[in-house]
Amino acid sequence: MPVNRRILLVEDDADIAALLVVHLSDYGAEIVHVTDGVDALTYALQEQWDMLILDLGLPGIDGVVIARQIRRLDSAIPILMVTARGTEADRVQGLDAGADDYIVKPFSMAELVARVRALFRRSETSHRGLEQQALVAGDLILDANTRTVSVTGDTVELTCREFGLLAAFIAQPGKTFRRRELLESVWGTQYEGYQHTVNTHINRLRAKIEPDPANPRYILTVWGVGYRFNC
Structure with missing residues (x-):
């Protein structure tokens, strides 16, 4: 993972968030963690981020609503949805809302980090290709x-x-x-x-x-x- 990446982590489960911060920080990313939808939308729209890791089931504002708001403002930020909702309908809803990837709890930290790195690679490859x-x-x-x-x-x-x-x-x-x-x-x-x-x-x-x-x-x-x- 490239160093100096800024990732906004939106997760209301303190244990999962702590693990994500540790594992992603090991790869040189700066992680800012918020726990509710209202703060997430404020941070996402007011600052520059290289990726958003977004739980769907949040207090305040649902993660799907947040993703849609960000996409309406033409944000190119990669969005990785992290959620316990694993049905096909839930996945389709998340993708249609603007997610670039979707991972269902429980998951391994190695898999999540691999998906984060893949999203960064895909974004960089797409840009270089054009x-x-x-x-x-x-x-x-x-x-x-x-x-x-x-x-x-x-x-x-x-x-x-x-x-x-x-x-x-x-x-x-x-x-x-x-x-x-x-x-x-x-x-x-x-x-x-x-x-x-x-x-x-x-x-x-x-x-x-x-x-x-x-x-x-x-x-x-x-x-x-x-x-x-x-x-």
Whole structure:
């Protein structure tokens, strides 16, 4: 794990939090720990973080609400949800709220640290892969260095996952992507089985970049297969 990373840990179980602080600090990360949703949202929105480790069952404000609030403000911060809620519906809800990964209690500290490191690697690899590139398609311009997107000259605020989807599309115009491919590219291979979360994010992305989201110009549905980008 790169040193000097700042991680906001939101966990109301004191024993679990203490273990997480010890193990993550061993890898050079600075950990700030809060125990309730209100403080978590305040800290998350007012300071700069490299990752958010977020419990779902919190006093004050639920973790899903916190994740959604952060994503609405176009935060690219990786979010790892840590929770006792392990059903498929819970996982889908967490991913749709904006989580990048989801781990269910009880878990080993080694597994959690490995997931944290994987999220950092994925974020850095994605950035390096597009570094120095400005991708253009029609009225769309995607700037990887500033992680900004403009449509007809106006800046559009995208979440981390929306940006990743658009980058994948615009880099390979005309290619038909299966939902599984998009999950593996943008979310990671561990999300196999949650392909309908792609549909949710595609709809949100269309609402932001398409002149008429009901009749998309850029992101086209290939029925029974997935999506392709039309430039």
